[in-house]
């Protein structure tokens with residue numbers, strides 16, 4: 135047993151972080167918020183970089199990596215709030231022509247919700263009766279379809295979504311800590327106040343716990359472990375965003391600060407791909 | 422991200438499992454929690470069996486993976502816990518293994534492994550709890566001995582211990598972290614008075630220890646004089662890093678028992694309770710994975726667990742308290758009956774956010790050492 139990342143996995147993570155830093159920096163994020171549409175150019179570049187074909191065998195033009203590597207990549211995507219139906223398109227690679235190289239955008243019905251319906255080329259699932267809603271997340275257009283809940287996606291979809299949540303939880307933790315180091319009140323940086331320090335420590339604990347769960351589930355592929363990982367990752371992303379907002383004071387309540395984007399996306403991801411109620415029932419059923 | 426066991430480790434697991442299945446039914450009755458001599462005899466008897474069967478060294482000699490396999494299998498089988506051997510096996514033992522001289526390792530480690538000698542931990546004092554470095558128990562050099570005078574408190578297992586890992590102040594002039602020394606004190610030395618303290622669970626788990634000119638040989642010093650704080654940090658990193666690992670497995674087992682009881686008594690039909698148990702199960706599974714991450718990290722960086730232990734302890738101690746609250750919800754009115762299982766454990770669990778460094782102190786450690794936030798009060 136050695137649960138640490140291998141040298142290759144570390145290199146992959148570094149590479150993806152650099153790539154996303156180039157393809158989707160903060161300016162791109164804020165630009166996308168101002169004009170929310172799916173950037174086809176970005177999608178194809180992600181395709182070229184192997185984002186969608188990551189787990190396809192090399193004979194089929196894929197990168198030939200596994201779920202643990204995919205989890206690392208999606209963590210990075212979550213960290214920068216990369217928009218679009220990433221999980222659905224990634225899972226469709228190999229099955230839906232064009233998904234693998236990013237020339238086709240695939241979305242799917244999940245929990246009676248369809249993200250990015252108007253922009254997608256292919257929709258998996260029944261969207262008859264779909265009604266657009268005013269999505270809480272400015273970067274995830276949503277439709278509701280009539281139904282009784284339930285998911286089309288496999289455990290893998292839940293796990294990759296959980297990985298994005300972990301990335302987001304890490305991002306809000308990092309943001310909170312750097313703000314706490316920089317902002318002064320009462321003649322000292324606020325990170326010296328224990329109330330603020332303890333919020334940050336709690337954020338780290340949530341992130342580490344969720345990450346351990348997600349990484350392990352990517353190795354075992356166990357359905358109960360995936361459900362548990364989704365549960366903890368949703369919690370980490372949502373609660374870290376809340377605490378990050380608190381650490382930022384009034385600035386945290388502005389449209390200008392990115393923290394609301396993390397919170398809103400975390401809410402959307404928590405509702406998709408196995409929401410808490412079903413994840414808890416799934417884990418309980420394993421007892 | 423490798424979670425697999427080698428063939429060798431799997432063979433070890435199979436052997437151990439077989440041995441446990443053969444051995445556990447023959448164990449004596451568990452002793453009355455109020456009878457310390459009986460508890461000591463029981464815990465040491467178990468340790469002796471492990472030793473005789475070749476399983477005693479897993480706490481600090483074996484590979485970390487093998488240690489995890491050992492903890493997983495013993496807990497899964499419902500084997501006795503370390504009990505009175507906690508400090509010897511998980512605390513003083515690993516510290517001596519890491520910091521002691523050859524002669525010290527030779528003298529102190531084998532009796533711990535054989536279950537012959539029990540250790541206790543004399544760190545806390547009435548005026549030095551969270552602020553451990555402000556401890557005042559004084560040690561003055563006199564020839565080849567230190568003469569120790571002062572008071573310790575909350576000393577677990579002191580009533581039955583043979584040895585005490587003792588922190589003393591050897592230089593009162595130095596800044597508080599720089600005048601501390603780590604000593605091994607024989608508990609039968611003249612001048613030691615142990616006064617048991619009763620916990621809220623009713624038993625006497627810990628004690629006050631009064632020291633009046635107790636002579637401790639200089640040869641019993643682990644590490645250099647006045648370098649005790651560094652040695653202490655090693656000890657505490659073991660305590661937070663690996664000492665509670667087995668209990669995570671125990672909690673996972675308890676969750677299974679809770680679910681069985683809930684299915685029998687009908688509380689399982691309550692979705693709120695069922696979901697609560699589901700969430701707890703996810704948390705303990707994740708804690709186990711976090712442990713594997715911490716152990717992998719420690720293995721790669723030389724064996725001493727890092728600040729990740731504080732991350733673990735923060736969540737573990739909280740989750741374990743929640744677990745017993747959930748157990749009480751499953752039991753309903755029976756939760757008030759101390760004769761029912763889990764209810765005494767629920768009381769004991771109230772100490773988890775205090776002992777081995779309170780949750781507030783762990784948060785300080787995480788914020789300062791991992792996140793780099795400024796020290797301050």
Ligand SMILES: Cc1cc2nc3c(=O)[nH]c(=O)nc-3n(C[C@H](O)[C@H](O)[C@H](O)COP(=O)(O)OP(=O)(O)OC[C@H]3O[C@@H](n4cnc5c(N)ncnc54)[C@H](O)[C@@H]3O)c2cc1C
Pocket residue numbers: 328541542543544545546547549550551552574575576577578626627772775776777778779780781782785
């Ligand atoms: C069951 C049990 C077994 C124990 N066994 C042993 C043992 O074998 N050997 C041993 O040496 N000790 C032992 N202890 C002692 C334990 O380590 C101390 O109780 C613990 O470190 C807290 O110290 P204290 O009790 O003096 O509380 P205090 O330090 O007085 O703390 C009181 C409260 O103040 C808070 N506080 C203190 N300082 C700060 C700060 N800087 N920031 C924020 N909050 C703060 C604490 O979090 C706590 O809530 C045991 C304790 C228990 C409960």
